[in-house]
Amino acid sequence: MSFETAFEGDTTRMLGEAPQRLVRALGEMYGDAAAADWLGKLSELAEEAVARRELTVERVQNPGGRSSLVVLVRQQDGTPAALKIAPEGAGPDLERAALAHWNGWGAVQLLDRGETGGELLLERLHSEVSLRSLPEAKALLEAAGTVRRLWVEPPADHPFETVARRTARQAAAMRSAGPSLAPLVDAALAARDELAASAGELLLLHGNFRQGKVLAGDRSPWLAVGPDPLVGERAYDLARLVRDRVEDLVATAAGASATRRRVNKLADSLDVDRSRLHGWTLFRAVESGVRATAAGRHQEAELLLEFAGWL
Numbered sequence: 001m002s003f004e005t006a007f008e009g010d011t012t013r014m015l016g017e018a019p020q021r022l023v024r025a026l027g028e029m030y031g032d033a034a035a036a037d038w039l040g041k042l043s044e045l046a047e048e049a050v051a052r053r054e055l056t057v058e059r060v061q062n063p064g065g066r067s068s069l070v071v072l073v074r075q076q077d078g079t080p081a082a083l084k085i086a087p088e089g090a091g092p093d094l095e096r097a098a099l100a101h102w103n104g105w106g107a108v109q110l111l112d113r114g115e116t117g118g119e120l121l122l123e124r125l126h127s128e129v130s131l132r133s134l135p136e137a138k139a140l141l142e143a144a145g146t147v148r149r150l151w152v153e154p155p156a157d158h159p160f161e162t163v164a165r166r167t168a169r170q171a172a173a174m175r176s177a178g179p180s181l182a183p184l185v186d187a188a189l190a191a192r193d194e195l196a197a198s199a200g201e202l203l204l205l206h207g208n209f210r211q212g213k214v215l216a217g218d219r220s221p222w223l224a225v226g227p228d229p230l231v232g233e234r235a236y237d238l239a240r241l242v243r244d245r246v247e248d249l250v251a252t253a254a255g256a257s258a259t260r261r262r263v264n265k266l267a268d269s270l271d272v273d274r275s276r277l278h279g280w281t282l283f284r285a286v287e288s289g290v291r292a293t294a295a296g297r298h299q300e301a302e303l304l305l306e307f308a309g310w311l
Contacts, residue, residue, distance in 0.1 A: 018042065018069070025066035028295050030089060038087045042069060045085055049119040053112065055083060061127060065226065068092075072124065080124035081111055091228065092118045097159055098204060098229035106149025107206075107224045108217075125223060131211035136245060139211050140262075143241055144269050146222050147209050154204040154231050163205070163232025164196040170287050177290045184308055188286035191279035201233040209237050211244045235272050239280035242266060246307050256310035263311075282311040 018039055026035035046069065050057060054076050061070040061082070068086035075081055086092040099110040099120070112121040131139040154160060171192055177185050206213070207228035217223045242262055249255040263281060267274040289304035 019060070019062045019064045021063040021066060022069060026087070029067065030087070042085065045118070046071060046083075049083060049085060053083075053121060055081070055121075070127075073121075075111075082122045082124050082127075084120045084122060086118050086120075088118060090118075092120060094159060094229050095227055096120055097155070098206075098227045101155050101158075101204065102150060102152070104219070104223075105152075106146055106220075107227070108215075109219070122225075123217070123219065125225065126216040129216035131214045131222065132245075136248075139244075140241070140266065141269075142222050143209075143211055143214055143244075144266065146214050146224055147206065147237060147241070148270060150206050150209075150224060150227075151203045151234050151237070154202070158204075158231065160204070160229050160231045162202070163199065163230055163236045166230055167192050167196060167236075167283065167287075174287055174290050177293070181286075181290060181293070181305070184286050184305060185290065188283045188308070192283045195235075195276060195279050195283070199233045202231050203234060205230055205232055205234070205237040207237065208240060210240050233276065234270065235267075235276040236280045236284075238266055238270060238272055238277055239284045242277070242281045243285055243304070243307055246303050250303050250306055255307075259307065259310045278311060282308055285311070 023035065023039065026038065029035075030038075049055075050071070050073065055073040058072045058074065058080075061072055064070045065084070065086075067090040068084050071083040071085070073081050073083050084092075086095075093116065096110060096113075096116075099107055099122075100113050103109070104123075108125060109123040110120060111123060112119075115121070131143055134142065171189055174185050174189065206224055207230050208226060209224065213226050214222050214224050242259070243249075249258055252258065263278050264274055266272070267277045285304050285308040289301045289308060292298075292301035292304060
């Protein structure tokens with residue numbers, strides 16, 4: 001799959017193949033036919049977005065994102081920026097709303113607040129430097145400080161779904177998992193039902209927060225990117241961070257005890273209830289493992305489900 005052209009100044013040039021990471025992820029999320037349809041329009045979308053904003057293209061970021069094309073550009077005054085182009089199903093309007101509300105507090109700055117649609121113009125961060133480049137203890141400390149800034153009251157009349165609604169939809173899909181996964185799935189669903197019934201917080205959450213979603217910046221040392229925003233309790237948002245570097249945890253003999261220590265440490269550092277973080281970590285790990293299994297990503301699924309079994 002390829003898209004045809006992009007701009008570099010006033011010069012149109014051939015780009016060749018779309019980043020394969022994007023092609024694979026879109027095919028998994030939407031099916032090959034729908035992914036191919038959107039990728040076939042990508043050249044036109046990129047060209048129009050660049051021309052409307054009078055941007056100069058430097059290069060396409062590769063491997064880039066899993067659900068969007070990221071183009072490194074310069075604005076009319078020479079300021080570097082990043083143009084993100086995503087299909088409607090990836091929720092660019094929701095991302096725009098969340099970034100506008102955060103207004104650069106703990107997150108990448110949105111530069112075109114008056115726009116709508118599937119393109120977002122963002123401040124340029126150092127995409128090659130994420131928290132995953134740091135030693136684990138330092139990375140978790142910086143991650144905790146970053147995510148804390150994002151947990152704010154949502155705007156009035158916000159468009160975001162709740163944790164309860166999103167996880168109910170995910171739970172329905174999990175029930176079709178095979179019998180070999182039934183014990184873990186049943187435990188995860190029971191935890192989800194109890195947590196969703198007793199949640200009290202309704203804060204704006206990143207939704208997909210992990211070390212790889214926090215990049216180095218110039219305005220601030222570390223800023224979050226790529227939210228999948230929703231509203232709910234902090235423990236849900238923190239749960240994805242618990243399993244960061246899961247491959248390292250699984251590779252050690254003390255993986256199970258290290259996982260439990262991480263849950264407790266993160267919960268205590270952010271004043272989150274340990275049992276709620278434990279429950280959401282279990283649910284999110286099993287849900288991701290079931291989804292990876294269905295997509296044929298068996299190695300990833302095995303890691304996630306082994307991790308979930310430790311909880």
